[in-house]
Amino acid sequence: MTAHQERKHALLSASGSGRWLRCTPSARLEEQFPDTTSEAASEGTLAHELAELKLRHYADTTNFTRRKYAAAVNKLKKDPQWKDEMDRYTEEYLDYIRTAALAMKCTPSVRVEERVRFARYTHEDPGNQVEGSGIADCILVGGDTIHVIDLKYGKGVQVDADHNPQLMLYALGAYDACRILYPVTKVKVTIVQPRLDSISEWECSLEDLLKFGEYVKQRAALAWEGKGPYNPGTDTCRFCRAKAVCRARADHNTKLAFGIGEMPPTITAEEVGERLLALEDIAKYQKDLQEWALGQCLAGKEVPGWKAVEGRGSRDWTDMDAAFETLQGSGIDGALLYERRPLTLAQVEKVVGKKEFQETVGEYVTKKPGKPALVQEKDERPAITNKITAGEAFKEEI
Template sequence: MTSHALISPSGAERWFNCPASLWFSKDEPDQSSEYAKEGTTAHALAEYCFNFNKKADSLLGMKTVVNDIDVDEEMAKAVQIYVDTVNGIKSSMSDVLVFDVEQKLDFSELLDISTNINTMNTDYKPEKSFGTADVVLLCDGELQVHDLKYGKGVRVSAENNKQLLIYALAAYYYYSLGCEINRISVHIHQPRLNHYSDFTVTPAELFEFGKQLKEKAGIAYNIYLNGPQSDTDFCAGESQCRFCKAAGKCETLANQVAQATEADFENLDDAFVEQVDKLANEALANRFKSIGLIKSWITAVETKVQSELQHGNAVPGFKLVIGRQGNRSWVSEEDAENVLKSFRLKQDEMYTRKLISPTQALKVLKGSDKRIAKLEEIITRSEGKPTVVPESDKRPAISPADDFTDLTQEDN
């Protein structure tokens, strides 16, 4: 598993916006999850496809060396979309000078943390600050940084994305030694959300970000070594709290959630929920803006409580129990098949047949336009559900006169 730097690009949104977060979470245990393992496997699969010019589905059912997660159809499809998109961009360029996959980028010198440390009269030596860019592409005078986000929980924008801008800054200083770079672009790929986002900056704009990066990293490092000096060193927000290991115990976050909901968490009752129906739309809008933050806090509290109980620490009123068992599965399908055959079961008792999906059929018939056209006559696809988004979203708004299902009834 790849080690992580203290001042890391992946955590930039956190320590940029809440400088005390590094100090506050330094004693919290690292928490891995199946989602993180899936992401690591997906990245390893993409690296394999790029380096060996292979299709992702050629590894179906295989396990990569990084962990014990199988490559399934969903992963193969998502990774292939990402690989094809990047390769498509690459093939559209006339002069490709660099195409580096899983490129480790050191940006320690850009932060110059040692200067900040020396002012504190301490012998502490700062760790290296580095990160790994999924793909670095340099062509036609443009430096591109591509990032695969395999998860499908949160849509991520490339616009002013601090993680990718740090990668781009480190990559610029490395590759500009031998190549002229006139523009820089960062790209986020979320194939499981059917989402792609890109953002372009000039070298001058990137340098300006570099100044801000150095300042923010210095502040975060200072607090990490000496502790917070005031409450303003903590700053709760959806982006910085979402993946903070200490969010479940953070009073700043809890207070902000309480303020957003006007809730007294010591004395919640049904009347609190009923109050929402009486709010004016302007008040509703203010609360709706905080939903992401509130969800982050709820997840953080749930995670913290489970962690405490798993470590044998009492949480008054709650306990850990064994949950519902998972679905039954064969230890080995081959062994199961042989055993069932020994029972002289009939074919229709042993096996089930399932018609392939429209997506699979279109893939099988790829290149046969006439047959695809005939097939599409018998394919249906449900319309997307109404979704609340910020006004800055590029999709057109639904007219109140449009006929659509009441949002509150969708999942009933």
């Protein structure tokens, strides 16, 4: 088992801290549900392994030579999950680390896939090498600064580094390990999501990090005992293994769906905003329930009022080349059987590479405005409006 695969076994894991810090009893509740994986997770594991090889070669070319690096990468390429785009995306991650290291006041120590222990903040268990610890993708330590850098290969949810509890726990563990050698006063955390073209950075003082550690101690004590109030919500429940059948979440969403009360003739903009936030999790909850119920039915268990059936199937060739040869042999013009289509702009950029694409054909690209979308106010994109400004209304026509 690789380091990347064993990250998920701790009860109070750093990766799950965003959940158990908010909803302390969820940690024990999850124990009764299997820790499943997915194709996307397996793909992410492979990308992390490639990123680790690149980073080790960058940090220690003497021991991890070009020859060793090439042999290890070639081995990864035999994995069924391998995609050529992984090379480009992980290179963007490595480029960020190179730049960050050069920007530090002195040459930093580069820690690659290092297990950091934060058990004194979560749960003291010296004999357990997994509990109370986590494996950080990259840690730069130099002078008065600890910089924790995390690669997120997924493209579903953009993750913010601001007060990110996973990376703050890694920073606490890194500080405990190096505080004797380095006069640390500043902590920086970064999340690199190359498939979303996102780099999120956040800094805090050592004092603020240690205050966070005290907060973790209080919450972790409750979580370890399975105590404290449940706190269901969109972000809290997203990756919880118990989310489909959690009673607290069920009651929470039922109250939101049916307990709003009689609608007045008109509602205010403030009420609209409040209700949009309140109802955000209901659609997700329904989908989680459906997936859980389908799994039960497929396993031969009964979910009253529901059953699993075969969905609409699709047809496919057993041998397309042979079929087309037969059709052409019967007199069908081969030109009728094929379509010639250009690649999309995004596909061309992937084939060529972002930098070369911009240099060679960037002048032929224009960005059309996207369809207006409603998002929460915390979204970083600037607000738009259809309202015409006075300047636009009275500007002189040329």
